[in-house]
Amino acid sequence: MMKYLTLCIAFLIISACGNPTSDYKDATNALDAGRGFIDACLKGDFIKAGFYMVQDEQNKKYLAQIETQYREKGREGRQQYREASINIAEVDEVTESMTIINYSNSYDKIGHKVKVMLQNGRWLVDFKYTFNPNL
Incomplete structure (x- = not known):
């Protein structure tokens, strides 16, 4: 009985954890993807920011920084x-x-650029462009 109870509790915990990005909606255009990424970064939600970003090592490194x-x-x-x-x-x-989006935020007012690309049917931010606009 105890083994069965332990398995049920483990299953519930794993189910509750789930995939945190499953609640996010794909952007329908470049502006939505850019805003979603920028807003997530401003709010400190870096999992959500990663959802809207091209998944390559350089982008992941910059997002971690x-x-x-x-x-x-x-x-x-x-x-x-x-x-x-x-x-x-x-x-x-x-x-x-x-699409290239030039933006700032109302707090620090520093200008930034992000490149948003349509990749495999999804609009995603290529964050490394922010650090090297020659890409």
Whole structure:
């Protein structure tokens, strides 16, 4: 009986953990993907940011660096970012499958760029472009 109870509890715990990205919806266009990624980063939800990002080693490395910097900020600094709004300065549709978004946020007002690409039917941010715009 105890073995059965243990198996049931283990199953419930595994089921509850599930896939955290299953609640996220794919972006329907480049702007939605860019906003989803940027907003998730501002709010400190780096799992969600990763959902909207091209999954390659360089992008993962940059996202981990941004997460580390975010976590090192004081409580008040993180709160300011969570409350910040996204200010989109320009959306440049380079091709039908690639868009560059120039943006800042209302807290630090620093300009940034992200490249959003249509890859395997999904709009995803190529985050490494932010650090090397020659890509």
